[in-house]
Amino acid sequence: MISTDEPVELGPAVRALDAARSVTILCHVQPDADTVGSGLALALVLRRRGIPVRVSFAEPAALAVSLRTLPGAELLVPPAEVPAEVDLLVTVDCGSAGRLGALGDRLAGAGTTLVIDHHRSNTRFGAINLIDPDAESTAGLVARVLDAWGEEIDAPVAHCLYAGLVTDTGSFRWVRPGTHGLAERLLGTGIDGAEISRGLLDTHPFGWLPMLASVLGSARLAPGVRGGIGLAYAFVRRTDLRGLGAEEVESVIDIVRTSAEAGIAAVFKEHRTVDGRWTVSLRSRNSGPGAADGVDVSAVATALGGGGHRFAAGYTAHGTADDILAALLAALE
Incomplete structure (x- = not known):
C-alpha cells in the first residue's frame, strides 16, 4: 500500500468498479497527462479483468502528440463511439460536468457515475464522489484506488500514472508526503521516467520558439495587484497559434509564473475559431514571496466561472482583451 492513512473513503469507488459490467471513462476537454494517464491506467486494469471499457474526451478531435505513446491509447474512442448507456461511467480529473x-x-x-478527482472546486456531480483536494494528482488517487482494489500496478499502468504524476506536480515541484514514494514505486516497475518526462515536458516543435518570443515579448507586470503581491500576465493571440498544439500553448503559463516580482500569473489564450472567447490559466506561488498571503486562484477562477486548485486554476472568458483583463483585475481586488 502507498499509505495506511487514507484521507478519503475508497470503498464505494472500489465496489462500483468491481461490480461494473461495462465502463465508460471520460477525460476533460483539452486533456492533459493527468486526465488521460488516469483514465488509461484505470482502463488497462478493467481490460485485464475482462470488462468492456472505452475512454474518450470531447475535444479537440485528436490527442496531443506527446500523449499518444501512453499504454492503452488504443482504448481511446471518438465521442461518437461513446455509448449513450453504460453500467458505470467514470470521470477522471474533471472538476465539474x-x-x-x-x-x-x-x-x-x-x-x-463515479467521479475521481483532486480539484478543490469539484462540484461533486457523481453518484459516487471520490474527491481528495490534498492529492497531488488524480493519477495518485487512482493508484490508491487500485491498491484498495487489490489490483497490480504493472509497467503499462505505472507508465500512465507516472505521466499524470510528473506533469501535475510540475516535475515534482509541488508534492505532498508520499509523492516521491509513489514515484519510486512506479519507477520500480521498470518504466523509463526520464524518457516519459522528456516526451511530455521537454519536446516541442520549432514553431514553439517564435511563439514564445511573440507572447513573452508582450508580457506585462501589474505590481500593485492584491496589495503588492503582483500579477504577471501575457496574451496568446490567434495569430500565435498557427501550427501549434494545445500543449505548446499551455506551456506558456509555466514560464510567465517564474517572474520574481509577481506572486500571481495569468495567460489569456484566444480561441482558434470563436471570436471573443478566451481560456485563462492562473497560477500563484505555494512557497516564497506571496505564498503567506494565501492567494487562492481556484477561488478567483470559480468566481469567474471556472475552477481548479489553490495554486493552479483556470476559466473561460468572453469579450475583448481589455474586457477580460479588467474582469480578472477586479476579481483579484
Missing part, C-alpha cells in the same frame, strides 16, 4: 464538454450528456445514461 461542464469540463466534459459535449460528452456531458452521457451522464444521464449511466447506471452509476
Whole structure:
C-alpha cells in the first residue's frame, strides 16, 4: 500500500468498479497527462479483468502528440463511439460536468457515475464522489484506488500514472508526503521516467520558439495587484497559434509564473475559431514571496466561472482583451 492513512473513503469507488459490467471513462476537454494517464491506467486494469471499457474526451478531435505513446491509447474512442448507456461511467480529473464538454450528456445514461478527482472546486456531480483536494494528482488517487482494489500496478499502468504524476506536480515541484514514494514505486516497475518526462515536458516543435518570443515579448507586470503581491500576465493571440498544439500553448503559463516580482500569473489564450472567447490559466506561488498571503486562484477562477486548485486554476472568458483583463483585475481586488 502507498499509505495506511487514507484521507478519503475508497470503498464505494472500489465496489462500483468491481461490480461494473461495462465502463465508460471520460477525460476533460483539452486533456492533459493527468486526465488521460488516469483514465488509461484505470482502463488497462478493467481490460485485464475482462470488462468492456472505452475512454474518450470531447475535444479537440485528436490527442496531443506527446500523449499518444501512453499504454492503452488504443482504448481511446471518438465521442461518437461513446455509448449513450453504460453500467458505470467514470470521470477522471474533471472538476465539474461542464469540463466534459459535449460528452456531458452521457451522464444521464449511466447506471452509476463515479467521479475521481483532486480539484478543490469539484462540484461533486457523481453518484459516487471520490474527491481528495490534498492529492497531488488524480493519477495518485487512482493508484490508491487500485491498491484498495487489490489490483497490480504493472509497467503499462505505472507508465500512465507516472505521466499524470510528473506533469501535475510540475516535475515534482509541488508534492505532498508520499509523492516521491509513489514515484519510486512506479519507477520500480521498470518504466523509463526520464524518457516519459522528456516526451511530455521537454519536446516541442520549432514553431514553439517564435511563439514564445511573440507572447513573452508582450508580457506585462501589474505590481500593485492584491496589495503588492503582483500579477504577471501575457496574451496568446490567434495569430500565435498557427501550427501549434494545445500543449505548446499551455506551456506558456509555466514560464510567465517564474517572474520574481509577481506572486500571481495569468495567460489569456484566444480561441482558434470563436471570436471573443478566451481560456485563462492562473497560477500563484505555494512557497516564497506571496505564498503567506494565501492567494487562492481556484477561488478567483470559480468566481469567474471556472475552477481548479489553490495554486493552479483556470476559466473561460468572453469579450475583448481589455474586457477580460479588467474582469480578472477586479476579481483579484
